[in-house]
Amino acid sequence: MGKNQLYGIGKVEEICNLSKKAIRFYDKMGILSPDKVSDKNGYRYYSKKTLLSVPMIKYYKQSGFKLEEMKALLEGTTYSIFEKSFRNKIDELKELENEISLKIKSIKDWYDLIVEAQTVIENDIKEVSVKYVENCKMIYLDQDFNYDYMDSIINIEFTNYIESINNAITGPVMIHFPSFEDKMNGKCNKMKIMQQTILKCKESETVKFGGFMVASCYHVGSHETISETYKKIKDWAKKNGYKYEDKSYERYVTDYWTTKNIDEFVTEVMVKINKGKK
Known part of the structure; x- marks a missing residue:
């Protein structure tokens, strides 16, 4: 990818393994905005620097962050924003982990009873x-x-x-x-x-x-x-x-x-x- 080259949405889809629908939605959410929008046909164009946000978006998504939570992180202004966001996400995921563990135990215990009865x-x-x-x-x-x-x-x-x-x-x-x-x-x-x-x-x-x-x-x-x-x-x-x-x-x-x-x-x-x- 050239440093100053701009890429249309079709090429971005190919390079970043993102659907056009996702790219448009990310633009709407303000986390992956194009560098240029054609006045003539409304086509979006993205620079290499902008596309480097995509791996970060994917990682944040993998980590459980919602799209609206990513905006401040992608702007990367201060460590305090990261510290607070990460701490809150850890607490949120721990609570979710406890809920999932409870559900798994409930279902597994019931499954074990069914197996016991069948035996x-x-x-x-x-x-x-x-x-x-x-x-x-x-x-x-x-x-x-x-x-x-x-x-x-x-x-x-x-x-x-x-x-x-x-x-x-x-x-x-x-x-x-x-x-x-x-x-x-x-x-x-x-x-x-x-x-x-x-x-x-x-x-x-x-x-x-x-x-x-x-x-x-x-x-x-x-x-x-x-x-x-x-x-x-x-x-x-x-x-x-x-x-x-x-x-x-x-x-x-x-x-x-x-x-x-x-x-x-x-x-x-x-x-x-x-x-x-x-």
């Missing part, structure tokens, strides 16, 4: 097993329970509570029932809904879960028949010399959130156990 169904995993549950803290809300599972799992009151404390939840909904026997026999009227939070919250808003061994069994199908899985765990505990605590946990792997086919609901029932002692 359970495809391999017909319905036997009782013993496993260790990692210790964690979960946000919770104590509520009444009347065996309306859909209302309890897709829980409007709980959702409103999460919003009121400016938090976000992820992973499976879990419900803690105070009595294994009452839940099995259709007599339970209290529950504690629990779920993992993504953001930090107050200690008083959380409850500890895990750090112990459980008897675990997947229940596939309607929640209305989940007492069958409770009885299976009870019989297994008696047969294998385990004592179970008088409370239970239901972990809803897939449910109304994911499918309308109740035959493919997958719920993990868990009860804390001890070998040979109550």
Whole structure:
């Protein structure tokens, strides 16, 4: 490119790998103005010096700057303008990064549950097993329970509570029932809904879960028949010399959130156990 040579918009498109539409728009925004506009036909002409702004524009665009934010940067008047603009952009992008990370975690956790449910169904995993549950803290809300599972799992009151404390939840909904026997026999009227939070919250808003061994069994199908899985765990505990605590946990792997086919609901029932002692 010659130092004093001027280039028409077609040549600029070729040299800078920019569309004519983008070049015109940049002119309109005041960040890539032509050096000359023909009085006769309105054609735009650009010098080499002006075109050297294009790599800078592309870099600022890559860095997340809006076109209207680039104007002051391209003028390059003082370091203070750069320092303030860059600092503000870093803060803005960090906030965006946090939002994206939250969304990725939410979707990945849900994806993992779908894969888990598919594995359970495809391999017909319905036997009782013993496993260790990692210790964690979960946000919770104590509520009444009347065996309306859909209302309890897709829980409007709980959702409103999460919003009121400016938090976000992820992973499976879990419900803690105070009595294994009452839940099995259709007599339970209290529950504690629990779920993992993504953001930090107050200690008083959380409850500890895990750090112990459980008897675990997947229940596939309607929640209305989940007492069958409770009885299976009870019989297994008696047969294998385990004592179970008088409370239970239901972990809803897939449910109304994911499918309308109740035959493919997958719920993990868990009860804390001890070998040979109550």
